[in-house]
Each structure stands twice: as structure tokens, then as C-alpha cells.
Amino acid sequence: MASSVVRSVVIGSRDNAGFKALRALVADPREPRRQGRTVVDGVHLVETCLQRGVAIQHLLLSESGQDKPEIQSLLQHSAAIDRLILKDGLFRELSGVTHPLGIAAVIGIPPFPEDNPSGNLSGDAVLLDAVQDAGNVGAILRSAAAAGVGTAYLGTGCAGAWTPRVLRAGQGAHFSLQIREHADLAAVVQAHPARSSIATVVRDGVSIYRLDLRRPVLWLFGNEGAGVSDALLAAITHRATIPLAATTESLNVAAAAAVCFFEAVRQRRGEDGLSPR
Numbered sequence: 001m002a003s004s005v006v007r008s009v010v011i012g013s014r015d016n017a018g019f020k021a022l023r024a025l026v027a028d029p030r031e032p033r034r035q036g037r038t039v040v041d042g043v044h045l046v047e048t049c050l051q052r053g054v055a056i057q058h059l060l061l062s063e064s065g066q067d068k069p070e071i072q073s074l075l076q077h078s079a080a081i082d083r084l085i086l087k088d089g090l091f092r093e094l095s096g097v098t099h100p101l102g103i104a105a106v107i108g109i110p111p112f113p114e115d116n117p118s119g120n121l122s123g124d125a126v127l128l129d130a131v132q133d134a135g136n137v138g139a140i141l142r143s144a145a146a147a148g149v150g151t152a153y154l155g156t157g158c159a160g161a162w163t164p165r166v167l168r169a170g171q172g173a174h175f176s177l178q179i180r181e182h183a184d185l186a187a188v189v190q191a192h193p194a195r196s197s198i199a200t201v202v203r204d205g206v207s208i209y210r211l212d213l214r215r216p217v218l219w220l221f222g223n224e225g226a227g228v229s230d231a232l233l234a235a236i237t238h239r240a241t242i243p244l245a246a247t248t249e250s251l252n253v254a255a256a257a258a259v260c261f262f263e264a265v266r267q268r269r270g271e272d273g274l275s276p277r
Contacts (some may be wrong), residue, residue, distance in 0.1 A: 019090060022060070022106070026094050032109060032162040033181065033206045039169055041095050041104040045072050048172035050077055055108045059083045060092035065102010067220065074103060096164050109162050112139045112180040121192060124216050129232055130157030130223040131253060137161065138169020139254035140221065142201040145173035147217060147261035150217070153183035157223070189218060197236035199258065202250050205239035206230045213264035221257050226268040 011019050025031045025039055032038040037057060040049060049056055059081050065071055066085060091199060122125040124142045131137050137159045141152055161179050187238055189197050199212065220236055222228030233239065242251060242259050251259070 005181045008085060012083045012087045014093075014154075015047065015075055015228045016083065016092065017272050019086070022094055022103070025106075026038060026164050027174075029160040029163045030062055032160060037106055037108050038162040038167065039094065039106055039164055039243050041097070041100065042168070042206055042214055043074060043103060043163060044075060045167065046103055046105045046171060048175060049105055049107055052073070052175045054110070054175060055263050057079050057106045057108060060091065060094065060104040060106065061085045062088050062100065062102035064088050065091070065100070068102060083198055098170060108176070110179075119197070121151060121216065123151075124261075125151040125153060125188070125218050125258065126219045126261075127153045127155065127183070127218060128177045129155050129159050129185060129220060130226070131221060132157060132223060132257050134159040134163060134165035135169045136252070136254045137226065138166040138173075140257045141166070141170045141177060141179075142173040142230065143258040144255070145170075145176040147265050149177070149261060149276070151178045152180070153185060154181045155183055155185045182249070185220070185232055186235050189220075189232070192218060196238060198238045198240050198260070199233055199236045199252075200256050201233075201239045201241055203241060205241035208242050208260055211238060211240060217264060219260055220255065224253055 008079065009018075013019070021035075025035060025037070039060070040046060046059070052088050056078070059075075059078060061071070061083055063085060067074075086094070091102060095104065124147075126140065126149050128140065129135065131140070138156070141161070144152060152161070158181070159166055161174065161181055167174060195216055197218040197220060199222070200208075218236075220228055220232060240260070242256055244251065
């Protein structure tokens with residue numbers, strides 16, 4: 001019986017072609033889609049990829065990190081995956097955290113189903129209109145996955161879904177969602193006329209707590225400063241506001257999304273949060 005041989009390559013120079021390609025991948029938000037791959041950093045994200053069967057092209061290890069017990073445990077469950085071992089300084093250049101533990105992985109970006117560009121929706125979807133902050137995009141995806149939303153459409157101007165910063169903020173949510181970037185959000189809304197489409201607005205909307213959210217919803221959240229574009233507001237069925245204290249003008253978009261998602265969860269489970277309506 002032939003045995004698989006794991007290839008380990010040590011990278012010790014910034015001039016190494018492989019390191020340059022990895023550095024571009026984490027530094028330029030356009031590169032993940034251009035290369036069709038991205039970097040996930042840290043034990044939690046690497047472990048999530050292994051558990052979900054995500055295709056890992058290479059494990060990245062720092063010289064000092066490879067002997068840590070939590071990393072050794074992961075390596076025992078990834079014995080067939082090639083490894084790139086980087087000098088500690090080079091690994092820190094690739095990692096977005098000040099004190100990286102010392103493990104990351106290069107993964108292929110999961111494809112969005114191409115049989116229907118607007119998606120075959122069986123549940124809720126979230127649409128993001130030029131949400132620029134990577135932390136906000138990642139947090140929205142994380143809340144969406146936790147609330148059972150199945151699909152995310154990112155319009156023009158959004159932070160790249162598969163950039164390392166968004167992946168860190170998402171904490172594994174990406175692998176519970178179908179994600180389409182550079183989506184035509186108006187076309188998505190038009191493709192699903194029977195669904196409620198709800199955009200959050202600062203004022204002149206219906207309270208989110210007065211809307212019937214028991215059926216699948218297309219949730220639309222807009223840019224941190226400008227909100228949802230007028231063209232998209234004209235296409236949706238409802239404008240919703242979240243009641244706030246009189247001294248507060250607005251919520252962070254990621255916080256607003258979480259409120260909306262989990263109000264829908266509450267309604268679908270019943271007013272007491274336990275039994276279905």
C-alpha cells in the first residue's frame with residue numbers, strides 16, 4: 001500500500017516567491033478573488049476548516065509555533081496536508097494579530113452556486129450595500145450564520161468577504177453561508193418577488209418589532225455613513241427602524257443586523273422564544 005508523504009518546506013527569506021504570493025494575498029483585498037484562495041489564521045479557523053471539510057492547500061506554521069500543544073493536536077488531524085514552515089518574523093508579517101499563535105492555512109474559496117446567479121433561496125438572505133468596514137462585514141456574517149441565515153450577497157463597495165480581516169471577524173461563519181461578492185442587489189430582490197425585502201433606515205420606517213418576520217426575508221443593510229442607496233430603497237417592500245433611546249441617533253450596522261436577525265428568530269420560535277407559533 002502506497003503511503004502519502006507530507007511535504008514540509010521551510011521559508012526563511014522575504015525574497016522567496018511563495019512568501020511574496022502569500023504576502024500579496026493578505027495585504028491586497030483584491031487578491032483572494034484573483035487567486036481563488038485566501039488565508040485563515042489561528043487555531044479556531046483552521047480547526048473549523050478541518051471540521052467542515054474545507055479544501056486546505058497548505059498549512060502555514062511558524063518555527064516557534066509548530067511545537068505548541070494546541071497546534072500539535074491540529075497537526076495530528078491534518079497529517080496529509082503539506083506544510084510551509086516560516087521564520088517567526090515572516091509569519092508575523094502574514095498574520096493580522098500582534099502575537100500570532102503560529103498556525104494558519106491557505107484555503108480555496110468555496111464557489112457560489114452558478115446555476116442561478118441570484119441563488120436558490122430556501123431561507124433568509126442578507127444583502128450588504130457598500131458596507132466598507134471589514135469588522136462590520138465579518139460581524140454581520142457571524143450573526144447571520146448564528147441566526148440561520150443561509151446566503152449572503154455583497155454588493156459593490158463592500159469589504160472583501162474572503163480577506164483575512166473579514167474572516168477573523170466572522171469566526172468561521174463563512175463556512176455556514178453561501179457568499180456571493182459583487183452581486184447585483186437589485187436583481188436579487190427582483191428575482192424573489194414573493195419574499196419580504198426589508199431595509200433598515202434611521203427614521204421614517206416601521207418598528208422592526210411590528211413587522212411579521214415569520215416567513216423568509218431578504219435583509220438589506222447599507223453603508224455605515226450613507227445607508228442603503230435610494231435605488232435599492234425603491235425596490236424593497238419594507239423600511240424598518242429599530243427603536244432607540246432618545247439620546248442615541250443610530251446603531252452600528254453590525255449591531256442593527258444582529259437585532260433584526262434575532263427578532264426574526266424570536267418570532268419564529270414564538271413570543272416566549274421557546275415554542276413555535
